[in-house]
Amino acid sequence: MTATSTLSRDASAITAPTQYIETRLETYAYRRFGGGAAPPLVFLQHFTGTLDNWDPAVTDQLAGSREVVLFESAGVGRSTGEVPTTIAAMAAHLLAFTDALGLTEIDLLGFSLGGMVAQKVALDRPSLVRKMLLVGTAPAGGEDIMHLEKPELRKILEDPSLSGYQVLVKLFFTPSESSQLAGQAFAARLGARTEDREPLSGPKVAQAQIAAFRAWEHVDSDGGRFAELRRIAQPCLVVNGILDTMIPVRNSYLLAEHLPSATLLIYPDAGHGSLFQYHDSFVQHATLFLDS
Amino acid sequence: MTATSTLSRDASAITAPTQYIETRLETYAYRRFGGGAAPPLVFLQHFTGTLDNWDPAVTDQLAGSREVVLFESAGVGRSTGEVPTTIAAMAAHLLAFTDALGLTEIDLLGFSLGGMVAQKVALDRPSLVRKMLLVGTAPAGGEDIMHLEKPELRKILEDPSLSGYQVLVKLFFTPSESSQLAGQAFAARLGARTEDREPLSGPKVAQAQIAAFRAWEHVDSDGGRFAELRRIAQPCLVVNGILDTMIPVRNSYLLAEHLPSATLLIYPDAGHGSLFQYHDSFVQHATLFLDS
Numbered sequence: 001m002t003a004t005s006t007l008s009r010d011a012s013a014i015t016a017p018t019q020y021i022e023t024r025l026e027t028y029a030y031r032r033f034g035g036g037a038a039p040p041l042v043f044l045q046h047f048t049g050t051l052d053n054w055d056p057a058v059t060d061q062l063a064g065s066r067e068v069v070l071f072e073s074a075g076v077g078r079s080t081g082e083v084p085t086t087i088a089a090m091a092a093h094l095l096a097f098t099d100a101l102g103l104t105e106i107d108l109l110g111f112s113l114g115g116m117v118a119q120k121v122a123l124d125r126p127s128l129v130r131k132m133l134l135v136g137t138a139p140a141g142g143e144d145i146m147h148l149e150k151p152e153l154r155k156i157l158e159d160p161s162l163s164g165y166q167v168l169v170k171l172f173f174t175p176s177e178s179s180q181l182a183g184q185a186f187a188a189r190l191g192a193r194t195e196d197r198e199p200l201s202g203p204k205v206a207q208a209q210i211a212a213f214r215a216w217e218h219v220d221s222d223g224g225r226f227a228e229l230r231r232i233a234q235p236c237l238v239v240n241g242i243l244d245t246m247i248p249v250r251n252s253y254l255l256a257e258h259l260p261s262a263t264l265l266i267y268p269d270a271g272h273g274s275l276f277q278y279h280d281s282f283v284q285h286a287t288l289f290l291d292s
Numbered sequence: 293m294t295a296t297s298t299l300s301r302d303a304s305a306i307t308a309p310t311q312y313i314e315t316r317l318e319t320y321a322y323r324r325f326g327g328g329a330a331p332p333l334v335f336l337q338h339f340t341g342t343l344d345n346w347d348p349a350v351t352d353q354l355a356g357s358r359e360v361v362l363f364e365s366a367g368v369g370r371s372t373g374e375v376p377t378t379i380a381a382m383a384a385h386l387l388a389f390t391d392a393l394g395l396t397e398i399d400l401l402g403f404s405l406g407g408m409v410a411q412k413v414a415l416d417r418p419s420l421v422r423k424m425l426l427v428g429t430a431p432a433g434g435e436d437i438m439h440l441e442k443p444e445l446r447k448i449l450e451d452p453s454l455s456g457y458q459v460l461v462k463l464f465f466t467p468s469e470s471s472q473l474a475g476q477a478f479a480a481r482l483g484a485r486t487e488d489r490e491p492l493s494g495p496k497v498a499q500a501q502i503a504a505f506r507a508w509e510h511v512d513s514d515g516g517r518f519a520e521l522r523r524i525a526q527p528c529l530v531v532n533g534i535l536d537t538m539i540p541v542r543n544s545y546l547l548a549e550h551l552p553s554a555t556l557l558i559y560p561d562a563g564h565g566s567l568f569q570y571h572d573s574f575v576q577h578a579t580l581f582l583d584s
Contacts, residue, residue, distance in 0.1 A: 242548055242556070253545060256534055256558055264534070266548055266556035284580060292573070 012060040014193045018051065023100035025093055026081035029072040034063025038290060039130050041107045042069045044114025047146060047209050050077040050198035056189050057279035062286060071097055076205055077198035083208035087216050091120035098128060107290055109133040112247060112272065113209060116216055122232045133286055135239040136272045138251035139229055139258065140219035145247055152245055165190055172273025174243050179269055182277040229258035236262040237289040239282065241270025263289065304352040306485045310343065315392035317385055318373035321364040326355025330582060331422050333399045334361045336406025339438060339501050342369040342490035348481050349571035354578060363389055368497055369490035375500035379508050383412035390420060399582055401425040404539060404564065405501060408508055414524045425578055427531040428564045430543035431521055431550065432511035437539055444537055457482055464565025466535050471561055474569040521550035528554040529581040531574065533562025555581065
């Protein structure tokens with residue numbers, strides 16, 4: 001373990017070494033690679049995901065023109081501490097991390113749970129965040145957020161024939177042949193990293209994160225539903241699949257309708273993992289958005 | 293007037309000569325310019341709009357890599373005949389036009405009313421249409437389509453201080469300072485064509501087109517609401533402004549949810565004229581979509 005931050009310009013999510021940094025809160029695992037003049041793009045991960053769950057087809061392409069920083073929050077993978085049960089506490093971990101790295105201006109890519117943390121970071125420290133990519137996520141007070149007890153999700157989660165990445169292929173992609181093929185390609189890309197991998201998340205991580213989803217769903221700010229979104233002035237690109245079963249697309253509509261400066265991009269025949277299914281298009285759009 | 297089709301490679305919407313073609317139905321006015329290997333991109337116009345209502349910032353940029361064909365439907369501008377009171381009859385005029393020009397594969401950019409005609413053309417002659425850009429439009433059976441009697445629209449339409457393009461600046465753009473500035477730039481671009489202009493549309497055009505909107509709003513196909521959209525297999529890019537007051541954005545959501553292959557792109561702080569407000573971004577996204 002080393003606390004120095006090594007920028008590996010030629011590395012990718014497949015080969016970037018896991019690094020560690022001690023902070024005022026916890027010691028966080030992270031990976032950092034790529035390079036360019038743009039602010040670093042910090043990735044905030046989905047429910048139970050670790051550093052190993054980032055698709056190299058997304059991270060490595062984006063790292064061609066900017067630094068990419070994959071962040072492991074408290075209690076996940078080899079980061080120390082406990083997984084918080086609120087989005088606000090997760091945002092505090094991200095701020096401890098960026099402060100320790102000395103980052104003063106970043107872009108955020110928040111996927112699912114990570115998109116909620118990104119919104120909270122932008123509210124708590126607006127000066128830090130230049131632009132945000134909010135993918136497959138929901139506003140505080142959103143609807144039908146990660147209800148794993150729904151029959152269509154339970155059927156997948158309780159299927160004894162599915163294990164490892166095959167669960168993600170069913171959860172993140174639609175039943176269509178082309179989406180499932182894209183899902184298998186995604187799984188193969190995740191499997192390409194064979195060394196220096198993170199431990200898988202267990203039930204303790206899942207339970208705490210589910211508690212955070214439940215709290216996020218029921219938040220109602222003082223000024224009325226979604227009033228806090230009006231305070232997020234950063235340009236945002238809100239992305240989702242039209243058939244997302246985990247965080248339905250209407251949550252992306254709500255983000256676009258209430259954030260002052262959000263462009264909405266929705267992919268056809270795609271579920272929660274639209275950014276992985278359409279990785280080439282997603283990277284093109286993300287790059288246009290970040291560079292404009 | 294000439295019935296030959298002259299491809300003016302270096303022309304733009306500002307200078308392209310108006311041409312005319314006799315067909316099995318009517319004689320249509322049109323303009324055709326640009327060039328490239330891609331199928332021609334045929335533009336279908338909005339309520340009461342003529343050939344002069346296409347923004348050169350959109351048409352000319354797209355004409356850099358493909359032929360652009362601006363179509364004037366029956367009874368509008370200098371095209372002969374009567375404006376039909378149904379979208380289906382408008383689609384028949386487009387087919388008479390493309391048949392007379394000998395076009396066998398086209399892309400369509402349908403804005404507002406034109407987006408409805410585009411959907412009908414794709415249903416009636418699927419083999420003709422490769423891809424569609426559906427901007428500020430609605431499916432058959434959509435909601436709150438062009439109700440000019442609504443207070444927020446009537447206020448603009450009955451404002452004696454507004455005339456000419458200033459009405460469009462209020463109707464197509466939001467009240468924000470930046471949107472209104474973009475509106476004024478749009479009006480200036482429309483005014484850049486000073487010769488060979490079309491006559492303005494009068495109340496007869498408006499009344500017939502409003503009748504077509506009312507019929508479109510109430511259509512219910514045999515297979516249930518929006519069932520016909522499932523039959524449109526063409527890749528579509530559905531575009532709108534989040535604050536469209538003329539054809540609200542939820543109609544774009546409905547298109548994305550029911551078309552099998554539609555990507556949805558929604559712009560912030562934009563109204564019905566989002567493609568004109570964000571013309572650079574729109575052209576970039578349209579080009580990515582058409583060329584992918």
